[in-house]
Amino acid sequence: MRPFRPAIEPRDLNATDKTRANHIVDRVLALDAATAELQLADVLQNFQGRHRNLLEAFESRADDMEDAFAAHKNFTRVQRRLVGAYFLHEYSFEAAALFNPSIVDHPDQSNVLPGSRRFILSVRAVGEGHISSLTFRTGTISVDGIVTLDPTAPLASIPKVQSRTTGPHGDEVELVFRPDEDVSERVIFPVTLTQSNGIEDARFVKFDAGDHIVYYATFTAYSGREIRSELIATTDFLSFRITPLQGTAARNKGMGLFPRKFGGQFAMIARHDNENLYLIYSDDLHVWNGGAAILKPQFPWEFVQIGNCGAPIELDEGWLLLTHGVGPVRKYSIGAVLLDKDDPSKVIARSREPLIRPEPAEREGYVPNVVYTCGAMRHADQIILPYAISDTFCNFANIRIDALIGMLD
Incomplete structure (x- = not known):
């Protein structure tokens, strides 16, 4: 409502x-x-x-x-x-489409079986008027990687706007849900003018702040005329603070925050020229400028453009960065890149062919010929990858890390 x-x-x-x-x-x-x-x-x-x-x-x-x-x-x-x-x-917030998921550890891991973990999945939902909002699901991953989604609540709720501060770069808002509302009930709908036509493609990351954990998500705010990147912060998925991002790198889509600092600085993968991926460092989490181009379209399935598919994932071998590429007839596929663990500007290897591409039987939908994800997670020796198909429904892929590394060159 x-x-x-x-x-x-x-x-x-x-x-x-x-x-x-x-x-x-x-x-x-x-x-x-x-x-x-x-x-x-x-x-x-x-x-x-x-x-x-x-x-x-x-x-x-x-x-x-x-x-x-x-x-x-x-x-x-x-x-x-x-x-x-x-x-x-009443507004049917996911009546038109449900897609572009990202996955992170649930803040509450109590009563989970040894070797298993509980997760929160964020999903972009689209309703009447092509207005995007952010919704959530919960579930568990078993010790052997089997993904089980919890039943969704039959209700949906939007949060209370606890505070709103208007600054030179837009509104900063604090949103609070009621504790008795299930995670799957919670819908973050546009609450500012810059978001009026959509909160798009949230890329959540579990960020290690040293003495505590914060869940951050970059997302695209769409006013109906302009886009820009904004940041969500939460520790419990009950209260959320949304803040505009500033700088030249925040004017486009697809920013992905590293899960920890490098030498006291925040690090981000971003695409601010519509084609290439940049590595950017910043002393201020809310200001992002410049950066160095580290990835450019190289293979036919990504000739139109490339973009990141969520926050980099730390492995023993380096930083795993999932990417999307756009090819002929704007066909979207998912690939991967391995970055150096100490110096992420160094590309160690990348996939010549996509890991996941649209199957002919599943290419029809709200937006055809698209597979897309906004973030995966590591679970033991596997990558758990949620992804959307034709912007219509979501699926999961389990990828063994050793097999994935073996595909890159």
């Missing part, structure tokens, strides 16, 4: 046409008490069970609309709840 706002143009997620809003309120207030109670009862009968804490949601929405209601007298409780209902609507 999302706020419904009689919108002002140009579109602003936080703007409301107060004249239209007040006309709606006037009509509700014109109902006699009995009719208002019957109308509220009818709404509850239709929507109870489809959402958590429905009456509380109505009252909370009415609280949000206080500025638009200032011209009106005091409301009865029934009127207030009914007015709140008129300014909400």
Whole structure:
């Protein structure tokens, strides 16, 4: 359930046409008490069970609309709840597409069998109007690499905006979900103007900050006209802080953060020229400039462009960087590169042929001829790789590390 706002143009997620809003309120207030109670009862009968804490949601929405209601007298409780209902609507956030997953360790590994691990999968969901949001799944990987997804909750919830700070580079927001909401219920929907048409392709990484762990994700914010990179930070997948990224390297898509610092600096793989991959170091996690090009299109399956497929994965042999390449008829495939462990600017080896490419039987979908991932993880001697097929559904591949290294030259 999302706020419904009689919108002002140009579109602003936080703007409301107060004249239209007040006309709606006037009509509700014109109902006699009995009719208002019957109308509220009818709404509850239709929507109870489809959402958590429905009456509380109505009252909370009415609280949000206080500025638009200032011209009106005091409301009865029934009127207030009914007015709140008129300014909400249901949105099928993954009705059109579900794709581009990334995977990280779950912060809670309690009661997991020895050799197994619990994970969180982030997925890009698309609904009406091609608006992208971020949603989650949980599951476990057994000692032998078998992936099991947990059942999803039948409900979905958006977070409360705990705080919003407007700076010269855009809004920084803090979002908080309720603890009683299952991870699979949590949907991060666009909350700023720069994100108004989508939160796209989050690349999560479990970052070792020395004395604690932070889960960071770079993602593409799309306003409908422009794109830029932004950063999500969380320690528990319950509260999230979203911050704009600055610098020349943050103006394009596909930034992937290394899971630890190098010599006191953050490191990122980015593509800010639409073709090549760059290694960038920064003293400031939120500012990224310049960098050195370390990978350029070399093989036919990546002649159009290459990009990273998530955060680099640390192996004994070096840093494994999964990549995507775009070839003829904009066919997307997934490959791999091995970077030097001490100096990631050195390319040790790369795949001449894709690891995964679209199969003829699975090439149709929301976006045809695409396989894509936003991040894999190491599990013992395997790489667990979630990937999307034609932007329609997601699958998992298990790849033995020794076999993968043997494919690179």
